[in-house]
Amino acid sequence: MITVEISDPRSPDSHYLTEKLSAELATITGDSGKSNFTSDSMNGDRSLWVLARNIKGEAIGCGAIRPLTGDIAELKRMFSDRSSPGIGNALLTFLETSAKSMGYTELWLETRLVNHRAVHFYKKNGYVRIENYGPYIGREEAVCFSKPLQD
Template sequence: MIIVEKADPLDAESHRLIEMLSSELAAITGDNGKSHFAIDAINGDNSLWVLARNTRGNAIGCGAIRPVTQHIAELKRMFSDRSEPGVGHALLRFLETSAREMGYSELWLETRLINHKAVRFYEKNGYVRIENYGPYIGRKEAVCFSKALH
């Protein structure tokens, strides 16, 4: 069983998972993703940082939402250490439900085209490709997705 809960993005467990994600992204894409991520952006109002834990209480995944507009949030820093199946799905469901409860009607995200596993994961979970937004406009290596929250 996987438990997802709100957490402090500045604590040691969060830092460990963020660094693991950055290393994995660098290996897959050549970019660790840190240039489009700021802790402050997920540690403020209308933002949320979560950790996924296994039954032993170990942090095994993380994810966040941050505001883009009043009705659109961006999914950030989704990561599973793959020690247990279902972590990504548990994180995504929790963040989607939380975003809805926070008043958001849509989630956006960006990943890299070369990150085939992430692209398949989001498409399988109902996300559709959209025009690149914000800092991703004009970046051919980026692919952006959206999902309406019902």
């Protein structure tokens, strides 16, 4: 059983998982992803950091949303340690539901084209490719996705 809970991005469990994510991203893409995310970016009212835990209470995944515009939230730092199936889906479902309840109508995200697992995961979950936005404009290695949050 996987549970998802709101957490502090500065907690030891959060730090542990984000370091694992950064190391994995560096291996896959050559970039840790740290330059486009800091825990301070989670300080806003409409930002949310969550952890997934297994039945033993161990942190096994993380993810975040933060505002891009009044209606659009950005999905950040999604990570599953893949210790059990369904971690990514549990995180994504929680974050999408939370974003909708916070008044967002759409989620955007960026990943790298070479991160085939992530690209497949987001496409499988209804995300469609959009033009690169913000810091990803003009970066051929980046791919951006969007999903409307529907009723």
